[in-house]
Amino acid sequence: MNSIRCVIADDEPLALELVENFVDRVPYLSRKASFNNAWDLGEYLEDNKVDLLLLDIEMPGLDSITFLKSLKEVPSVIFITAHRKFAVEAFEVNAVDYLLKPVSFDRFLKALNKLKPQNIIDNEESHNKAETDNLFILSDRKMVRVNFNDILYIEAKGDYLKFFLENEKPIISKMTLKNCLTLVPSSIFSQIHRSFIVNRNKVNAYTNEKVQVGKDWLKISRGYKNNFNN
Structure with missing residues (x-):
């Protein structure tokens, strides 16, 4: 079974923890690293292949959109942010989806369905959609x-x-x-x-x-x- 290698970046610890929890609940996602700023993320990408970035937009020192524009090769990106105002810019860098905080697990899964490998069977998806409380x-x-x-x-x-x-x-x-x-x-x-x-x-x-x-x-x-x- 293929898996999607993903990295998370968010400077809010609780928001970062929430996305990590979501990723860990999805069998076809492989969480490789988490960061609280774009600079450390950039260093990681220099030496590591990644399929998906789950990014907050406003982070200290360097925002995610400016960071992505500096990359030669940009992985798939899903933005998870509290701000609506960056939506147009986000899709200019070919974002897969733009999720507004607070994000539910079901909404997170809908974004992932745009990336999901074809050989992952449908009944696995229904298993992942179990309701949270x-x-x-x-x-x-x-x-x-x-x-x-x-x-x-x-x-x-x-x-x-x-x-x-x-x-x-x-x-x-x-x-x-x-x-x-x-x-x-x-x-x-x-x-x-x-x-x-x-x-x-x-x-x-x-x-x-x-x-x-x-x-x-x-x-x-x-x-x-x-x-x-x-």
């Missing part, structure tokens, strides 16, 4: 692990989301509701309003117009009633 979200300059079962509901407030948790203080993260829906399992979570996603397992009561989650009553918009009822 948590996600990492960026809050207060750190990646925070949140268990799906602890989330009561999620509220959109401008460019930010507020995660209301059971028995814990809410967590605020810069993210859109649309992006959040790609990170949480649809088997558990439903959007009921342009401002709310609820954990259906935490609903105490509901009417045609609102649902009770914990002590809070949340409005159901007409266009989202089917999401909740189904």
